[in-house]
Amino acid sequence: MRASPSGHEPEFAARPGGFAPGAASAEFGQRALRAIPDGVVIVDLEGRVAFLNPIAAHLTGWSEAQSLGRGFSEVVRFTDAHGNVLDLHEVSVSGDNITALVRRDGHVILVDGAMGPIEENRRQVGWVVTFRNVTAAKRLTNELMYHANHDALTGLVNRRSFESRLERAITTAAGQGCHHTLLYFDLDRFKAVNDRGGHVAGDELLRQLAALLRKQLRERDTLARLGGDEFAVLLEDCRPGDAACVAEKLRSAVAGFEFVWEGERFRIGASIGQLDFADGAHSPDELLARADELCYRAKALGRNQVVAGDAADPAAPVARAGRPVAAFRQRMP
Template structure:
């Protein structure tokens, strides 16, 4: 190991040589010597010795003390003073250079060796501490947290750059000031200062959350942080370290996410999930404390007219305006929400039924008097409102919401612009309950595969024309006792509550699956064209065409063997959608039949825009053509126009052979009815 290198600064050569001899005997290397202060500084720069022995009194303009101060400032090399003087004034001056020791002349070898050895060790320790200090300083200056150190008196000793930036104080300006004045930490709710005059005892940090920090310049932050004691000898507290992190943006993001999770993005009202939570809390409160509260549900009458006529932007604007009316007429203690679509709800707290009816009437009148104008067109807007008084007996949020739905539905069924109060025992609500029970049975039938496929033949009236015999696929529900339930019992509820698309998919899947089985068995029914009914909502389902592809690929079905049947009303109400929908499926090889023609709009103009293949004349007209000349003439006219348009015609409800004969005489292509065949299970 290399020996430590020493620079001797002594203006008396004899003493310098004596020192060199002694040091070399101790094992040190004397790298050089100097006799003047300026020379000492220069040689220290050149040689960078490990330690310098410096005489205080030197010849020249710069004495040993000044030279030592320069060397410490520039080179950080430890200096031991050599002096024959020990007066107070000299020692006071010498302290300014922060020497690592003093050796009085004449030297004693043991003292000389010990002083140098201790000085070198101390310098080594100092270098290590300063290295650690630089490391810690770099860490404190690079972390994203604010760090503040104080003494035991809570006066600032240190701020890192993040803390300085957040507090608005420079480290120099803050040093010596109280932590309370510089940090300005207060609880964001109570506004009570977080930094007390004295901190509690114990060795654990004191944590704080969601605390407001106000900077010197008035800027406000939300911070999380801690206050930790600095312990030194005998576990005594020497000071405190404050660590804090700016969570303002995180807080804003969290609040935004919470808001978005609980509010409707279009209207700013609470959403259905938040509403359900508040209603559930209110029901629990009613059970504990009683009270009088009311739930009202509001539905915009003829909203679909605005949305379909003017587009989604107009519909959205109408929803926003109605939401604003609701907010303006309800109190702060009440709770308003958009449940979805054009449905809104309000919880009226501490409100009797009589008062709630007044509120409902004000809302109804305000919306009716509100002028909704879109692109210079004025649309009359009204509300159907259902009112449900809440009581201690309400046990289930779902039952309460169902009651509100019932009341609102009854108001709309009675013509709209009505207020209906839910009365469990009234006949119309009992009937409504029955419809709701069918919803459960329909869902159960879908889950348990309790639907059954039936069919009714559609026969060509002129076999010589080569018309293809058909079979209309029908649906039945099988009860738990094995009984067969006709569609008239459950289809109205399915239509009213939006379950038809699921039923349509079940029918299509099972029809194609059955067709594949019958084809593999060589059953003669396969020679017939299978006609599958589709509901109006399915025409609006943008995923249904892809579903058709999936089903026919799964069972290797033939599109040419299937015809989709839609009603005239469904087609006209969604004309553009229906035309696009039918076109996409016809491109795949399917045919289409328009059902119930003559029952609705009965305009031949729109037929030119619908790619149908078969025109099914409404049974209410057909079933009396053997008795009514008017009906006979209507069927004749529809049949003639259908043929002009290149369509094949079907007469349904052919209940006797007299009707069949007249259909044949008119020239109708197909007949369907009990006179030819009753519906029966599909094999």
């Protein structure tokens, strides 16, 4: 919770034309608190609710009459990330602006709040807690963030988000000596699906294939659609030998996938470039370009296969299925 900007109650009678001290001033203060569009709760020094405005009553599910004299955390059930209810002191020191509020009926909403001390004659007499419902706004923010980082067609991570994750992996490789692998592949014979079934068929194939590929990977692995029929996988903390097994598993899954559209059956394949890296000497763009080159070599060698290389030694012979690719070097400049 944020600290309230001021720990003092407003001096209504101090302004020209304001209410005189006494009952009129107190009545004005009550009306003002009830009119505030945020939830307002006043708590005494013993942690008991002394006032609850209509918005706070609506958000908590407690009426003012029901809440008066009850403990703060019984009425205003703010919770931490683990679902534990926070008492007044924990709320005051939590430092979080947005937190969960469990209503009396058990429903959970997200609120943005602040709190501060109430003072009278330089002596603290209680606390004021204010909060507002931000559930819809937070949901919208999360949705916007999701769409900014995911491919609209397949739901996979998009290029922008993938490059960000790849950059973090490069950092861990440099600082912790971790072994990572980047797989870059595109689909063989995908154009035939688009040509004969149209883009609607192509889109449906990509959706089905994305679901199939997800099942071949660990939960921690990142599968992305980079655009068109190009995909990438980031295998973090994965040795080259293990990465080769994953690459072959993906290739085999794509090769075994049969797509049916309007009674016609299609078979596709995947040409995969496997790039292993264990240092932070390269940028995401450099790694993607190198992996793309390996993917291109796989296509040139006949498609539907894996070509592997190491980012630390891009000039070294590239291995395919454990064999040197001398034939490729003879056929390609």
